[in-house]
Structures are given as C-alpha cells and as structure tokens.
Amino acid sequence: MKLFGKNLKNHFVLAFFSLILFWSAYSLCNNFFVNPVYDFLVRLTSPAKMSDEIVVVTIDDSSINKTGRWPWKRTLYTDIFEYLENVAKAKLIAFDSVLVSYGNKKDDEEFFNRFSKLEKVIPGVFFSKNKSHFLNKNKDDLNKIFSKKFFVDVKDIRNTEFKKESEYASSSFSLKEILNSAESIGSVLSFPDKDGTIRKTEHLFFYENRYYPSLALAAYKYLHPETGFILHKDFLKVKTGEKSFDIPVFTDKNGSFSYIRWYRGGEGYYPYKTISACKVIQSYENIKKGKPSLIDASVLADKIVVIGATSTAIKDIKSTPLKFDYPGVYIQATGIDNILNNDFIQRTSKFQETMVLIITVIAGFSAIFYFPPLYSSILLTFLGVGYFYVCMFFLYPNNIAPDAVTPVVFIACTMLLGYGYEYFIEDAEKVKTRKLIAKYVSKDIMEEILKDPDRVKLEGKRADITILFVDIRNFTRLSEILDPEQISELLNEYFSVLIPVIFKYRGTVNKFIGDAVMAIFGAPLENPGHAEDSVRCAYEILQKVNDLKVKWVLEDDKPDINIGIGISSGEAFVGNVGAEERLEYSAIGNTVNVANRLEGFNKLYKTSILISESTYERVKDVVKVEEVDSVHVTQNSEPIKIFELKGLIQN
Numbered sequence: 001m002k003l004f005g006k007n008l009k010n011h012f013v014l015a016f017f018s019l020i021l022f023w024s025a026y027s028l029c030n031n032f033f034v035n036p037v038y039d040f041l042v043r044l045t046s047p048a049k050m051s052d053e054i055v056v057v058t059i060d061d062s063s064i065n066k067t068g069r070w071p072w073k074r075t076l077y078t079d080i081f082e083y084l085e086n087v088a089k090a091k092l093i094a095f096d097s098v099l100v101s102y103g104n105k106k107d108d109e110e111f112f113n114r115f116s117k118l119e120k121v122i123p124g125v126f127f128s129k130n131k132s133h134f135l136n137k138n139k140d141d142l143n144k145i146f147s148k149k150f151f152v153d154v155k156d157i158r159n160t161e162f163k164k165e166s167e168y169a170s171s172s173f174s175l176k177e178i179l180n181s182a183e184s185i186g187s188v189l190s191f192p193d194k195d196g197t198i199r200k201t202e203h204l205f206f207y208e209n210r211y212y213p214s215l216a217l218a219a220y221k222y223l224h225p226e227t228g229f230i231l232h233k234d235f236l237k238v239k240t241g242e243k244s245f246d247i248p249v250f251t252d253k254n255g256s257f258s259y260i261r262w263y264r265g266g267e268g269y270y271p272y273k274t275i276s277a278c279k280v281i282q283s284y285e286n287i288k289k290g291k292p293s294l295i296d297a298s299v300l301a302d303k304i305v306v307i308g309a310t311s312t313a314i315k316d317i318k319s320t321p322l323k324f325d326y327p328g329v330y331i332q333a334t335g336i337d338n339i340l341n342n343d344f345i346q347r348t349s350k351f352q353e354t355m356v357l358i359i360t361v362i363a364g365f366s367a368i369f370y371f372p373p374l375y376s377s378i379l380l381t382f383l384g385v386g387y388f389y390v391c392m393f394f395l396y397p398n399n400i401a402p403d404a405v406t407p408v409v410f411i412a413c414t415m416l417l418g419y420g421y422e423y424f425i426e427d428a429e430k431v432k433t434r435k436l437i438a439k440y441v442s443k444d445i446m447e448e449i450l451k452d453p454d455r456v457k458l459e460g461k462r463a464d465i466t467i468l469f470v471d472i473r474n475f476t477r478l479s480e481i482l483d484p485e486q487i488s489e490l491l492n493e494y495f496s497v498l499i500p501v502i503f504k505y506r507g508t509v510n511k512f513i514g515d516a517v518m519a520i521f522g523a524p525l526e527n528p529g530h531a532e533d534s535v536r537c538a539y540e541i542l543q544k545v546n547d548l549k550v551k552w553v554l555e556d557d558k559p560d561i562n563i564g565i566g567i568s569s570g571e572a573f574v575g576n577v578g579a580e581e582r583l584e585y586s587a588i589g590n591t592v593n594v595a596n597r598l599e600g601f602n603k604l605y606k607t608s609i610l611i612s613e614s615t616y617e618r619v620k621d622v623v624k625v626e627e628v629d630s631v632h633v634t635q636n637s638e639p640i641k642i643f644e645l646k647g648l649i650q651n
Contacts, residue, residue, distance in 0.1 A: 014421050022361070025413050029406040035195060037405040039321035042345075045396040046322065048265035051337045053091075055303045056274045056329055057084070058310040063278035070313055074103055074111035078118075080277060080307060083284040085120045087293075088300035093121045094219050096188050096308030096316075096332045100134075100172050112177040122218050124188035125150075126172035127205045129254075134170045142173040143208070150185045151210040152221060154229045158251060162233070166255040168207040186218030190318060190331060191257065197319045198326075200257040201335050203236060203247065204229070216335030219304060231256060234349075238339075245342040250349070259345040260331070261338050261399060262322050272333050273299065277307070304340075306333040348402040360387075360407045364414030373419065384411040460575025465522035466534040466567060466615060467592050468507065469599035470498065470541060472515040473562040486557065491515060494561075497544045505537035506530075510586055516599075520587050523574040531569045531618035538565045538609045539648055566598030567645075568612035590637075597633045598642060605629070609645035616643045623648055 057080065064070055077095075084090040102108055115121070125146075128134060136142055156163055173179065187205050192198050203217045211229075213221055220238070221227050230237040235246040236256065249256040263271040275295060283293035308329025309316045320326040338344055348356075363383065367376040384407075391404040472478070472494070479487055498517060502509055506527055507519040519537070522530030545563050552558035572589030591614075598610040605628050616625060625643040632639050 014417065018361075018417055021413050021417060022410065025409050026357075026406060029403075029409050033405045033409070034403055035193065035197065035199070038199070038401060038403075039197065041392055041396045041401070041404055042262055042321040043264070044392065046262045046264045047397075048263065048271075050263035050265060050271040050334075051340060052273075053304055053340065054272050054333050054337055055090075055300055055305050056270075056272045056333050057277050057280055057305055057307045058274055058327070058329060059277045059308065059314065060310045061312060062276050063281075064311050064313055066278045067281060070311070071103070073107050074099075075107055075114070076281060078111055078114040079281050079284045081118050081121050082114065083280050083287075083297075084300060084305050085118055087284065087287060088297040088305075089302065090120065090300050090305045091302045092219055092222060092304045093118075094186070094215050094304065094306045094332060094336065095121055095123045096215065096306060096329045098124045098126055098172050098188065099175050099178060102175065112175075112181070115178065116181040118181070119183055120222075121182065122184045122186055122215065122222060123174055123178055123182055124215055125174055125185050125212070126189055127168040127187055127207055127212075128170045128172075129168055131169035134172045136173055138176065139173075142176060142179065143171075145176065145179045146171065146173055146185075146212075147208065147210055149179065149182075150212055150218075152204070152213050152217070152229060154204055154211040154231055156211075156231045158231060158233050158256070162251050162253070162256075163206060165253040166206055166251075168205055171207055184213075184218045184222045186213050186215030188215050188328075188332060190328065192319070195319075197321065197324075198260070198331060199321060200259050201331075202255045202257050203249075203339075204231060204256065206255075214335065215332050216339050219336050220339045238342075247339070247342065248344050248346045250347065258338070259347050259401065260320075260334055261343045261345050262320065262334060263337065264322060270327070270330055272306075272330065275300075304336060306336065308332060343399070345399050345401045348400070353403050353406070356402065356407055357410055360410045361414055364411055365418055368415065368418030368422070373422075376418075377415065380411055380415055384408045387411075460573060460577075462571055463523050463526070463574050464530075464570070465520055465572055465574060465587060465591065466530045466569040467572070467587060467595035468502075468519040468521065468534050468538060469566045469595050470517050470519075470538075471564050471599050473564060473603060475515040478559055478561075482559070490558065494545075494548065497548050498541060501537055501540050501544055504540070505533040507533065507537055511584075518592075518596075520574065523587065524585065531615050532622055534567050534569070535609075535611060535615065535619050535623055535645060536648065538567055538611075539645060541565065542608055563608065564599050564602030565609040566595045566600070566602065566611075567609070567615050568592075568594035568598060569615040569618055570594075570612075590633075594633050594640070601631070601642065605644070607644045611643050611645055613641040613643070616641070621649070 067076060081093060084093050126134070174182075174185065179185070187202075189202070189205070190198050191200055191202060193200075201214065201216070203214050205212045205214070224240045227238060227240045230239065232249075233251045233256075234249065236249050236258075237244055237246050247258055249258050265271050279294045283295050283297075287293055306329055308327065310327040310329060316328040317325050318328050318331060320331065360383075364380055367379050371379065387407055388404055391402060395402060396404075478490075482490070494515075495512075495517070499509060502517075502519045505521070506525075507521050508523065510518045510520050519534075521527065521534045521537075527533065542563070542565065545561070549560060552560070568591050570589075570591035572587045572591040574587045575585065577584060577586050577588065594612050598612060601610055602608060607628065610628065611619075611623075611625070616623070623645055624647040626646055628642050628644050630639045630641050
C-alpha cells in the first residue's frame with residue numbers, strides 16, 4: 001500500500017493520532033524512562049580505569065567509632081592535613097566540607113594556627129540561588145577576602161542572558177581565618193536532577209560579577225596556576241600555556257553543566273584507593289610518639305587526596321547512576337579525575353535528539369508503507385534493536401550518550417500507527433472491494449477471492465472457461481414503444497432476477513450491454529465444473545424469466561418478453577484489458593464469439609438456450625438436448641454442432 005495514494009482525510013487522521021501518540025510517548029519517556037535507561041547504560045559501560053593519582057581519605061563509621069562522636073574537634077582535621085602534607089608529601093588535599101561555625105575557642109585557636117601553616121589544603125564552599133540562604137554576620141569582610149583571593153579569570157562569551165540567569169545570590173564562604181590562610185577554595189555543591197540523582201556537575205559559579213571554581217576545577221587550577229578559561233555555550237575551554245582542551249557543557253538558565261564520567265572498581269562501586277581517616281590520625285599520633293605509622297605513607301606521596309565523609313551518621317550520601325547510596329566524597333574525586341584526564345560524557349543536544357526522532361519516524365513509516373509487512377517489521381525491529389546496540393556497545397563506551405530509549409519507543413509507536421492505519425484503511429478498502437466485487441461475482445467466490453487474493457490472476461492469462469450470453473428478444477422494439485422510465489424499471493426488475501442466479505452458480509457478471517448480459521464461468525477463480533454450472537444457470541434463468549412473465553401478465557403496463565441464451569466452452573484470454581486510465585476485466589477469444597453468436601441463433605431456430613458442441617461434450621451426462629444444426633459461427637471457421645438445452649438430468 002502506498003502512502004501517497006491514500007485519501008487526504010486518512011492522512012489527516014493518521015497525522016492527528018500520530019501527534020497525540022508521539023507527544024505522549026515523548027513525555028512518558030522524558031519523565032520516566034530516559035534517565036533510568038541512561039543510568040543503566042552508564043553502569044554497564046563505566047570503565048574501571050580511574051586515575052591512580054587520586055586517593056580518598058574517608059571519615060567512615062570506623063573513624064567515628066574510634067575517634068569519638070561527631071562533630072569532631074577541629075584539631076583532628078589538622079592532624080589529617082599535617083600528616084598528608086608534611087609526612088606523606090601529598091601533592092594536593094581537597095577537603096569536601098565547609099567550616100562555617102566556630103566551636104571550642106581553645107580548639108579553634110589551635111586549629112587556625114596550625115591551618116595557617118599549611119599550603120596544599122583546598123577547603124570547600126557553598127553557593128545558593130536564594131539570597132537569604134546563608135546568613136553571615138560579617139558578610140562584607142568575608143566577601144572582600146573571598147572575591148580578592150579565590151575568583152578565577154573567565155572569558156564568558158555566552159549570551160548575556162545566560163550569565164544573568166545563572167548568577168548565584170549568596171555564599172556560605174567559610175570562617176574568616178580559613179579564608180585568610182587558604183591558597184585556594186572550591187565549591188562542593190552538587191546538582192541532583194528532579195529524581196534526586198546526581199548526573200552532572202557545574203565547574204564555574206557566577207557570584208557577584210565574578211567566577212569561582214568547583215572543588216575539582218580549583219584543584220586543577222592549583223596544580224596549573226597559569227590556566228585560563230573561556231566559557232562557551234557548548235564547552236568550557238581550559239587553556240594551560242600552549243596546551244588546551246574543551247570540557248563539553250550544556251547551558252541553561254541554571255548554569256553551564258557537564259555530565260560526569262563515572263568509574264567503577266575498587267571496593268564495590270567505589271573507585272580510588274581509600275584510607276580510613278582514623279588510620280591517618282592514629283598514624284600521625286604514632287609518628288609524634290616515635291611509633292611506626294599504621295599506613296604506608298608512600299601510597300599518598302605526590303597524590304591528590306580527597307577528604308570527605310562516608311559515615312552513615314554524617315549522611316553525605318547521594319544517589320548516582322552507579323549506586324543510590326553513593327558517598328559525596330567519591331563524586332568530588334570523580335570530578336577531579338574527569339578534569340585531569342578530560343574525560344566527560346557528551347550528551348547529545350535537543351536539536352540532535354529531535355533530528356534522530358524525525359529520521360526514525362520517517363524511516364519507520366517509509367518501511368511500513370513501501371515494504372511488505374513481514375519485511376518492514378523485521379527491518380524496524382532490527383532498526384530499534386540496532387540503535388540500542390550501537391548506544392550500548394559503541395557510543396556510551398566512547399563518552400557519547402544519546403537518548404537510547406525514545407527513538408526505540410518511537411519506532412514501536414510508528415509500527416503501531418502504521419500497521420494500525422493499514423489495518424483499518426485496508427479494512428475499509430476491503431468493505432469497498434466487497435461491495436464492488438459483489439456486483440460481479442457470487443458471495444462464495446467473493447469470499448474465496450478475499451481469503452486468498454493470490455489465487456486470482458487479473459493481469460491476464462489463457463484459461464479454460466465457459467461464456468454465457470443472455471439477451472431479451474426484440475428489445476429494440478420495446479425501447480421504441482415504452483418510455484425510458486418504464487424501460488429502466490423493467491430492466492432493473494429483470495436483472496434483479498437474472499444476476500442472483502448467475503452468482504448462485506459461481507458465475508462472474510462480466511458486462512451489461514443494454515439488455516444483454518455476459519457472464520464468465522471458471523474465472524477469475526478457477527472452477528473445473530464451470531461448464532456444468534453454466535448450463536444449470538441457463539436453465540434456471542429460463543425458469544425465473546418464465547415466472548417473471550407470468551407476473552408481468554397481471555400488470556397491464558408490462559410487456560411479454562422472451563430471452564435467448566448462448567453458451568460455449570473453451571480456451572480464452574481472461575484478464576484486465578483497456579488503457580492505463582481505465583481497465584476492465586474481460587474475456588477475449590473464439591469461445592466468447594461462439595457464445596455470442598449462439599445467443600443470436602436462438603431467434604433463427606426458435607429456441608431459448610443453445611450450447612456449443614464443446615460445452616455439450618462436457619455436460620452430456622447431466623443435460624437433455626436436441627441437436628439443432630451444424631453451423632459456421634464465422635465465415636472462415638469449421639462448422640460446429642449446436643444443441644438446444646431441453647432440460648437437466650436429475651442426479
């Protein structure tokens with residue numbers, strides 16, 4: 001079935017339901033399936049090759065149990081910092097926490113004093129879009145220190161609108177003493193999606209007309225002080241000397257975000273070598289007392305160490321594609337790893353996803369409307385499965401993450417619409433075809449044709465058939481004495497008697513020629529008994545017409561009529577004949593000519609039904625006949641015997 005050959009109304013119906021179904025499918029996928037499928041593919045394709053430059057020190061349940069209840073004394077933090085910087089010689093210490101309040105005065109003084117002597121610790125900071133989210137008593141002083149020391153130089157070439165809409169309204173800062181001593185500082189803010197899962201991160205935070213880095217970007221900047229940044233709508237260019245790389249980002253009203261490239265391995269889903277904070281504290285205590293360290297300090301030498309909480313009591317637990325209870329410290333470590341190795345997931349843009357969906361729909365409907373159902377269903381199944389396969393085994397492993405589910409659902413919707421459309425339209429076409437065929441063939445033949453159309457060859461073939469012609473005698477004279485309305489009424493009643501009998505005996509009404517009817521037996525559906533069916537049909541027609549004559553005798557305005565029937569059997573060409581603009585299913589050949597001439601001979605021989613010799617030889621066991629003559633049907637033909645049908649032999 002060709003799409004463009006359909007009625008325009010059907011196109012509108014298809015378009016209307018397509019719009020509803022595709023929009024519903026898109027909304028359903030976008031709200032319920034896209035992110036879970038993305039998470040599944042991320043878990044499946046996340047590599048185990050994380051950076052060996054990063055080590056995580058965790059404030060875990062063991063540390064809380066051994067060291068004391070939370071919150072800890074500030075000096076315990078400095079024990080960890082000093083061990084990592086001075087003993088283990090770590091390259092960098094990223095602290096996934098924000099200290100915003102004072103504690104015990106004596107402990108705080110010791111902490112601030114010891115912290116001021118450290119050079120490699122990068123503490124955290126928070127930002128908020130809510131202006132009153134953080135209440136700082138000495139905000140002006142803190143902001144002055146903050147803006148002077150920790151901003152990064154960024155050339156923002158995005159649309160000004162994006163810059164304004166993504167601005168943060170308040171900051172948690174940190175304690176003044178920490179701000180004065182720290183060399184760098186970075187945001188530890190995380191960005192869960194609507195379902196609470198963290199999939200992306202922001203690298204730059206616009207606050208009071210300046211940009212501040214994330215903890216990961218601050219760590220990179222600390223290691224490469226000469227680094228500059230250029231923020232585009234689709235990527236963040238990181239330029240270090242003559243070297244540069246682009247971090248893929250997507251920009252919306254909330255900011256510019258990158259999708260995190262996750263890693264699995266190590267202990268369960270937690271990547272990176274992990275050391276409990278209590279072991280670091282105890283090792284530092286042992287060293288100060290001249291005892292051996294509990295850990296091998298060399299494993300921390302020249303490493304980037306990320307410190308954070310994993311204890312369930314502290315509840316710095318997040319939901320990520322890898323795991324629903326994923327400690328935040330590993331998210332920060334992963335962010336640093338991504339920047340160090342320029343390893344990010346590139347999500348396809350809305351425009352790209354829309355183009356994929358459009359191509360999917362066009363390809364789907366084209367396959368359905370231009371290929372047989374079996375081929376198109378196989379093709380579309382392979383298309384859907386193949387697309388998902390490419391996503392799973394080629395794109396996601398190579399950091400390209402398109403929407404893997406909506407195109408597949410759209411293919412299913414296309415199949416539902418396309419095959420549904422074909423089913424209902426073809427059902428309507430079948431109803432029309434039934435009505436059309438019913439005008440020419442019997443109900444039984446029609447059902448067989450519709451059941452198995454391949455049995456019917458309309459393109460043309462030679463076939464063994466029987467032709468029957470039936471005509472009203474002296475119809476021309478009747479036409480001259482009766483009004484056209486009376487003629488029409490008479491013929492309608494006459495044909496109403498005639499046609500059902502032809503159908504009863506599996507005949508096909510080929511054409512009406514005025515008052516004459518030509519019927520074919522044995523085509524388009526093959527029927528070995530076509531000759532017998534034709535003579536039985538002729539005999540019953542004669543009886544029905546005689547009954548009709550009796551009825552018309554009682555009606556003053558109806559004439560007395562007589563009919564002549566000619567029947568011949570043999571080979572003829574049957575099929576569609578005519579021009580491209582108009583075709584007609586018909587029969588051509590000598591068999592047709594003989595039947596037509598026999599119908600006319602009835603007037604000459606004063607008979608009603610004449611059959612040819614070829615027909616008689618096929619039905620002589622079931623008919624009563626009288627040989628009439630041997631005649632030349634055409635001028636140059638051999639003479640044939642013709643017989644008058646007198647009756648039927650009852651079985």
